[in-house]
Amino acid sequence: MNLKSISLLLLSTAAVLLVACGGSDEPVSSPTPYPAPTPTTTAAQPTPTPTKEQDKPEPRNPLTPSPTSGAKPTPTVSSNSRSSPVPTFAHAPIPSPESTIVPTSDSQSLLREAGPEVIFHNGVVVTIVNDRPLEQALAIQEGTILAVGGNEEILALRGKNTNVIDLNGRALLPGFIDPHTHLLNERMFWNMTLEEAQDLALRSGITTIGNPFANQEILSELQGLENRGALRVRTNLYLSYNDNCGQVFGHWYQGQPPIIEQDRMLRIPGVKIFSDGGTCELRPAMSFDLPKDYVLAGRKGDAFLTQEELVTILVEVNDAGYQPAIHAIGDRAIELVQNAIEEAFAGMPVRVRMEHNLYIRPDLRQRYSELNIIPVMFGQIGTCWIDKVQGGVSTMGELVHPEEGLTTEGRTWVNPIRTLLREFPTLPIAWKSDSPYLSVRPLDHLYSLVTQRELAGDDYVWALPGLAKGTVCQPPWWLENETITVEQALPLMTINAAYALGMEEWIGSLEAGKFADLIILSESPLETDPDSLPNLNVLVTMVNGHVEYCAQEHGALCP
Numbered sequence: 001m002n003l004k005s006i007s008l009l010l011l012s013t014a015a016v017l018l019v020a021c022g023g024s025d026e027p028v029s030s031p032t033p034y035p036a037p038t039p040t041t042t043a044a045q046p047t048p049t050p051t052k053e054q055d056k057p058e059p060r061n062p063l064t065p066s067p068t069s070g071a072k073p074t075p076t077v078s079s080n081s082r083s084s085p086v087p088t089f090a091h092a093p094i095p096s097p098e099s100t101i102v103p104t105s106d107s108q109s110l111l112r113e114a115g116p117e118v119i120f121h122n123g124v125v126v127t128i129v130n131d132r133p134l135e136q137a138l139a140i141q142e143g144t145i146l147a148v149g150g151n152e153e154i155l156a157l158r159g160k161n162t163n164v165i166d167l168n169g170r171a172l173l174p175g176f177i178d179p180h181t182h183l184l185n186e187r188m189f190w191n192m193t194l195e196e197a198q199d200l201a202l203r204s205g206i207t208t209i210g211n212p213f214a215n216q217e218i219l220s221e222l223q224g225l226e227n228r229g230a231l232r233v234r235t236n237l238y239l240s241y242n243d244n245c246g247q248v249f250g251h252w253y254q255g256q257p258p259i260i261e262q263d264r265m266l267r268i269p270g271v272k273i274f275s276d277g278g279t280c281e282l283r284p285a286m287s288f289d290l291p292k293d294y295v296l297a298g299r300k301g302d303a304f305l306t307q308e309e310l311v312t313i314l315v316e317v318n319d320a321g322y323q324p325a326i327h328a329i330g331d332r333a334i335e336l337v338q339n340a341i342e343e344a345f346a347g348m349p350v351r352v353r354m355e356h357n358l359y360i361r362p363d364l365r366q367r368y369s370e371l372n373i374i375p376v377m378f379g380q381i382g383t384c385w386i387d388k389v390q391g392g393v394s395t396m397g398e399l400v401h402p403e404e405g406l407t408t409e410g411r412t413w414v415n416p417i418r419t420l421l422r423e424f425p426t427l428p429i430a431w432k433s434d435s436p437y438l439s440v441r442p443l444d445h446l447y448s449l450v451t452q453r454e455l456a457g458d459d460y461v462w463a464l465p466g467l468a469k470g471t472v473c474q475p476p477w478w479l480e481n482e483t484i485t486v487e488q489a490l491p492l493m494t495i496n497a498a499y500a501l502g503m504e505e506w507i508g509s510l511e512a513g514k515f516a517d518l519i520i521l522s523e524s525p526l527e528t529d530p531d532s533l534p535n536l537n538v539l540v541t542m543v544n545g546h547v548e549y550c551a552q553e554h555g556a557l558c559p
C-alpha cells in the first residue's frame, strides 16, 4: 500500500468516525437528505397553547445541589473491579416522586384483598435509587410499581389475585431508556416494519425511546400506531427544525402542539435543531483547522446557524412549549450553542438537551452545569475503527487532524464522560445509542461505557466491515481514561435519560408510584465481570406492567 492509499484510508476512516460522531441523522436507505416535512393539513391552526413546561418554576432542578448531594463523594472509578455490594448511583439528585400508592378511600380494603397483580421476589432489584440501591422484591398494581423492598415486606402484600414470581437470584432493573435513537424511522436498515422495530427494542431491554428526527411522515405513522393501541415502546418525538444538511424546515412544527402528558405512549416533548455538520458531507464545526483533504467546505467545519439565529430559534421553540434539543459535535459548535443558550435563557430554568457533544474543550465543560444543559452522549464511539484500522496507534484526534493533529491534550476532549462526572457529579449526562449507526443493544453500550472496548458487530451501520463478529477491539489510552463504572453508567441509561425526556418522575428507576417499565436480566450487571456485560440476557421486558417480551424457555418469569 503506498502512502497515498494509506492517506486515503486514513481520511476515509476519519470520515466514518466523524460521521459516527454525529451522523446519526442521515437516512440509511437513501443518500439524499431527509424530505422536508410537509405542513400538516391543519397548518392554519393557531400556534399551540404554550404549555411552557420549561418556563414553570422548576422545583426539581437537578443542577441545584440538594443538601445531601454536596456530601456525595467523588465517584471511584475502578471499571475492572467487581462492584461493591452496595452501589452508589452517581446521578443527578432527582427526588423520588411523591408516592400516591396507598389509596385513602374505601377502595383500599378491596385492593388489599385482591392484592397486587404481580410480585417478583428473591431477586436482585437494582433500583437506581441511592437510599435503597438494592432490594429483593417488587410489587406491581395497575401498571405501576406498588412497592419495592425486602422479600418479607413485599410478600406480605400478596392478595388472592397476586401472581408471585420467584426471580431465583436474577436481576430486575428499570427498562433502558434510549433518548436518541433512529430505530423507528431508519428501521429499513434492518428491513423491519414498525412493529418489528419495536420488538427489537423490547427484546433489547428498551422500554422508552427518544426519536431525534421527526417529520410529518414519521409523526403520522406513529400517531396511527398509537391510535391502534400498537405503540408498545414509549416514544418521544423531537420535531425537526432543520435537517443534517442544514436545510431549514422552519415553523412547520408549530402545527403539532407538544404532547407532554406522562401517560401517553406517543409524546412530543421538543424540537430538534442541527447546529453543525457530521453527515451529509458536512463536517463538525471545530476551533482548529481540519485536514485539507478531508474538508469539503471550510477548514474549521460547518456551522449551520449563527448565534443570533440560534437565539431566535431557541426562544421561539421554548415559547411554543417545546424542549430544544440541539445537535452539536465540534467544539466550536458546542461553544456557539452554549453561548446562544446563555443569551436566550439566562436565569431561566429551561431544560435544554445537547446531542453528541463529541469534542468538549476543557473550558466548555463547566458550562453544561451553569446553563442547565443536558449532554446526551455516545455509549459506543467506534472503538473498532480506532483500534483495527490504524493498528491501535492512531487516534481519533489524529484522524481528525493528521497533519497538525489534535494535541495529546486534545484527545482528551473526545466524549469525556468520566471527566465530566468527576468534575460535576450531579450533571445529568444521558447516554444514547444513535442506532442503527451503533448497536441498538443497551448492554453493548454499557460494556463500552465501562471498558471502552467494542465487540465487533455486523448489525449496525458503523460496524467495521470485515471483522469477525465478536472480535474485541481495544481502546487507546485517551478512551480508556474515560471508562466509568457500572454504578455510574446505569443512571445515564435510565434515570438521567428519563430526565432528558422530562419523564423522571414516572420512569427511570424502580420506585413506588412509577410506571412498571422494567426488565429481568440473567444476572445483575453490578455483579458481572465487565467483559461479560454484552452476554447478559434480557429475559423479560415489561411496559406499563404488561409483558412485552418474554425470552424463550423463561415463561415462568412472565406473569
Ligand SMILES: [Zn+2]
Pocket: 022, 023, 024, 025, 180, 182, 212, 434
Ligand atoms: Zn442521531
